[in-house]
Amino acid sequence: MSTHTAYAIEIKVESRYLREQSDPSASRYAFAYTIHIKNTGAIAAQLIDRHWKIIDGNGELKEVQGPGVVGEQPLLEPGASFSYTSGCLLETPVGTMEGSYGMRAKDGHTFAAPIALFRLAKPNALN
Structure with a gap:
């Protein structure tokens, strides 16, 4: 069995601006993002x-690290999916x-499942 097919995680992201939780006059922009994770590999x-x-937008970097996501550490069997929604303030x-x-x-093998860069943007902010 090749490593590529044994350990494969597909990640899709949808983001949206939360107007009702934002306050542009106070430089507070709220966003939600929904992550869809699918085990496309052969091993749980x-x-x-x-x-x-x-x-x-000012180039300021914030790093966030921690256990699991939304309080969970889901186990994904081959073909199984897990989705969750979280948020971010900018x-x-x-x-x-x-x-x-x-x-x-x-089987004990550890690996990183990359999450590709995605944009957070207030509607019409990039026009």
């Missing part, structure tokens, strides 16, 4: 921890997030 794997790099109307999930396969 558990999400152990997360590492985020959040960059606002001081600017645009920013980006990217990162990785630390995974542990059922």
